Amino acid sequence: MKLRVENFGPISYADVEIKPLTVLIGKNNAGKSMLAQLIFTLMTLTEGYIPRRFLTSMLQHIRTTEDFIAPYLRQVDDLRKKIKEAREITHLSCVKMVVDMIIEYLTQYLNKTLGDFLERYFAMELKSLVNLYSDYTRVECAYSKYSIAEFTITKDGNLSAKFDIKMMDELIDNILKDEETNKLINRVIRSRGGRDFTSTIAAIEKIAEFIFPKRPLLSTLYIPAGRAGLLEGYEAVSSALIALASTAPLKGISVPPIPGMAYEFYSLLLQLTGRKGPFEKMSDLFKEVIEGEIVFEELKLPKSKMVYRFKFKDKESSVDLIHAASMVKELSPIYLVLRELVDKGYLLIIEEPESHLHPAAQVKLMEIFAQLVNEGLEILITTHSDILLRKLAHLVMEGLTGGRANANLKPEDVAVYLLKPDEKGYVTREVNILEEMPTFDEVIEQLYEEERNLCYLSLQREMNEASPRNF
Known part of the structure; x- marks a missing residue:
């Protein structure tokens, strides 16, 4: 996933790409958690699109609503009618019909449900998500090489969204080259929109897999900060x-x-x-x-x-x-x-995993994250810990020098983004942790300067008290 954000809460501009291990750093109130929650929202919004995944017991899960399924089934029915009514149907025209159906369906779905998703996960009105210095919020999310979702929120809280396809000709060409997809399209064409509903669903599913990365259903999990307090309150709240x-x-x-x-x-x-x-x-x-x-x-x-x-x-x-x-x-x-x-392919988002951890435990924790990433889990964390970052740099260095196979990391699998202040909030800047190490050195330097001044004043006072008085 690649995400471009303008005027979203305290974030004036962000441009990030989700890698197997993604790290967001910055000061308090810089927008790290808001950016992480936005990623979670956009991932959960479409992760269950593939049709067959809805024909399971997972239909009753809290994230799944009839607003997602019923319109989709109507779209499938409309597609079958179009095929039946077409004078001539080819593999190319059939694929275009399916792709157009997906675009139309997801645009309708985004406009109908995205606002509810945002308000639920952020627990605030849509208009409150707009940056104080702007009249709008704009978000562009590329789920894959071909699929992109965009939405805008105005200062009045009005939301408009659309789903679109990039490089349409290349996408269709790749779909038509796939042997399995062609067999399914053959069945759909032969049925001419008849009762072969299963083949229509299967063909849509295969074509959708070219548009969306194939992910397990309900595979984006979020673990917020303040876990100890939430855990303590679990029994009281649930009871x-x-x-x-x-x-x-x-x-x-x-x-x-x-x-x-x-x-x-x-x-x-x-x-x-x-x-x-x-x-x-x-x-x-x-x-x-x-x-x-x-x-x-x-x-x-x-x-x-x-x-x-x-x-x-x-x-x-x-x-x-x-x-x-x-x-x-x-x-x-x-x-x-x-x-x-x-499971493999899941995205686990964790806020401040270093909370209440001794520095030695933080080092071990980053090693565990590296091993989990190497086993196929994607992880995104927000952090204030330069210990985690320094250990992360060491693991990437080990990956370059052939260190421990189970714990090192490839540089291309890691992305670190620093949220830096500008005149309208905060902007993201990708950090190469092998060339520059984001630390809290400036805070330490301030403390050192303060300590030096205090020592000087203390020494001066002692000297004044020890000097003979002049009568």
Whole structure:
């Protein structure tokens, strides 16, 4: 994914490309989290487009709505009618019909649902997303070499969006060269819009795969900052929601809205059931960092109860996860999501993974991220830690010099973006961490200068007090 952003919150301009490991750095309120949340929103918006993925039990997932499916099925029906009514149908004209259908459908879908997605995940009105110094927000998202989505939000909160295809001739030429796709198109043409609904769906799916990168359904996960506090509040929040669910409307009680990413975090916790996923062995690397293990309790308790405990290393004793140390509570959601929910091709977005971590643990954490990336997981982090960045640079250097095969990184797999202030907010600048190391040296220099001045004043005072008085 490549993303170009203008006048979005505190960001006056951003131009980023999502790599296997992407890092966003900058001062507080520079827009790192907003940019990460925007990436999450745009990824979840279209990751389930491929038709067959909707014909599963995942239809009931919270992110999936009938607004996505019903219009799509109508589009398929319209396509079959067009094919039936066409005087002459060729492979080329059939592919063009399908591509035009996808463009029309996604443009309608974006205009109908994008606003709701943005308001839900950012927990604010659309007009509040516009930069204070501008009358509009503009976002351009290239999902692949060919597909691009654009939207604009005005100061009044009006949103307009469109989906388009770049290099249409090249795209269609590549589609027509694919043997499997041609076989499916043959079936569609032979049926002339008849009852071969399955072939029509399959042909659309194959053509869509040339437009969108093939990703697993619901494969973008977001772990926000403040995990320890959210984890501590999980039982209280979930218990309250469950208790109020049936009676609140009758009693006229309105439940306050939960911020979008907190809601997403709680939905992740609800998916944790103690099962082990494809990254189980990789997630075991976290045991060294947290100096223990997170164990699942088989208890017959309501879903509102956090049924995980922290077991101390080399000891039989354990405590409820919400009563563990802050470092454990910050890392355990990352650990559990990696152990149970992720798979190759997923994008995991983590805000400030270094929170409450000792510098040595931060170094180990970056090594784990590198190994996860090498196993096929995509990771995006926001951070204030120059320790993480320095270790990242070392891992890239090891990749160039043939260091540890499982932990080093290729330079082309890493992108670091610094949000720097300008006259209207913040702009992104890509940083080559092999040539320049973003650190907090300027802060250290300020402290050193302040310390030197204080020492000088203290020495001067002592000298004045020691000098003989003049009478």
